[in-house]
Amino acid sequence: MQTRAEEPRRVLVVAFEAAELLDIACVVTALQYANHFCGRTIYLPVVASPGGTEINTATGLVLNAQTSLERARGPFDTLIVSGGTGYVKAMENARLVAHVRRLARETRRVASVCTGAGVLAAAGLLDGRRAATHWDHAAFLRDRFPLVQFDSDPIFIAEPDVCTSAGVTAALDLTLAFIEADVDAALARDVARQLVVYLQRPGNQAQMSMFTAPPPVANTVVQDTVAYAGAHLDQELTTTTLAGRAGVSERHLSRLFLRELGVTPGRFVRRARTEAAAHLLAGTDLTVEAVARRCGFGTAEALRQAFVSAIGVSPSHYRATQSHTVRTRP
Template identity: 65%
Template sequence: MTERRVVVVGYEAAELLDIACITTSLEIANLHGASPAYDVRLASPGGRPVRCCSGLTLLAQEALERVTGPLDTLVVVGGTGHAAAAGNRLILAHVRRLSRESRRTASVCTGASVLAAAGLLDGRRATTHWRWAPSLAARYPKVVFDPDPIFIRDGGLCTAAGVTSALDLTLAFVEEDEGAALARGVARNLVTYLQRPGNQAQVSMFTDSPPPDNDLVRRTVDHVTGHLDADLSTAALAARAGVSERHLTRLFLRHLGRPPARFVRRARTEAAAHLLVSTTLPLAAVASRCGFGTVETLRQAFAARYGVPPSRYRATHSSVNA
């Protein structure tokens, strides 16, 4: 193989950052000595220019219908035009065809809707931008959409969350193809993390939504986030709120989409993540401040939430000197 052929599928109102994260990262990988080198092409229906949703226009290098395999990687990007793209029979037919001729197929953000419409994600777990996950899940019930991870691999199919997660996915591809050392060189050149773990959460619970409308739930949430080292069992929270555990659970599910125990565990884990990257506190102190009984309990929570132990998370994300 003299080159790794990578085709990025664009369309009207595609997201420029989705495209650039892929193309720029692979070009830098070439500069760092990727061998075989990546030959990256932007393809569009008819080879027409891709007017991005930002208003900027990119010249396509290939007509989608003229691209032939074999390909190393096929990537469908997202953008505000994803619904129209997912309804375009020409795009779906050629994405389906090229996927069969590719070593791996991927989507970024709402590009998952195109893969789903093509039937490529049926029976699989996939991710997309958290804001679009509910509507795509309703539209494509054969796909199990998980709005949390940065990216998901399911066999030869990969789906990434939103916008800059394309960077994480591409770095993961480079590491898989060329090893960690070259991927680190690309990351340093891009002035970014080597790679966020694929199942790291897309957004924080403290910023992903406004406070709940229900007064009782809002007061309980405020108590939880302000007293992470206290007894935050469902029984204790229900007693403090003056309601039954069953009723409190119903309210949390209705307004927050998760029961109290899961909310508490996520709040404690995200607070611990913040302390790990912003302080030099030892793990035992972090665990204690955030309400974890032991360091092992903290490790288990991190493994479930971020896919890495707390020590690894601190090493790759810390903003202070250890």
């Protein structure tokens, strides 16, 4: 028989019309795997919708709610509001927002996935806070809720009482972080392996990277410069060098990069080097010093500073948590 301390953590997942199915599934699946690996029920996830009605998700699939927002009563361990294309109507639904506000008072930890942050913001739960959301919706939400510091960069932002995450599969990263905080890191790693995902991306790792960014831009000067930089990361890649190679002035090259990529040539190179280093750290057994040289940082300290600045952890910590292959020295 379970003691009170061992009672399952009640988790309420709030969904609405045109919610994103993955926002819901990532959370519930990860929690159920945590139960499986522990051999007992640690989490009791329940999906709620306004009126307890079926949820016509953004993918076109229909999901049955297990309860209604109106009937839901705390205490809950965690309240998680999903995102999805229907989030604007959801955050403008006064009754839905009021129930989220009520349930938040009965919950230890409130969270959102993706654009679900808009619902939390409408409920006044993010005022004065920094919040993560999907990069493509951050500007819209900033305009709607000026008291909230919406950040399009991190995968998730976790505070003791309120947590917000980026889009879609970032729900997995947030839920793995919950499992680690609630139980331990070993269980979070077991769940991650079972789901065949990275062992956990740090919350402040950037949402958008050179590997997930949109297709190459149309401007041929930027295209050629990006391609050259990516193939010669261990060489000198100053703006002066790149501009000279492209046959344009430094000022013109900077204007082109800002217009097409939103960053200066120097910042692009630094980001490209950091992400190349991340791949080598996770997929090879090269020393940190060797990775630094191969990616153009020169020294391990320069690589460490770049990692701490970009994702908030050291290269050695990143390798310890992200290594996902049986590595052999190339």
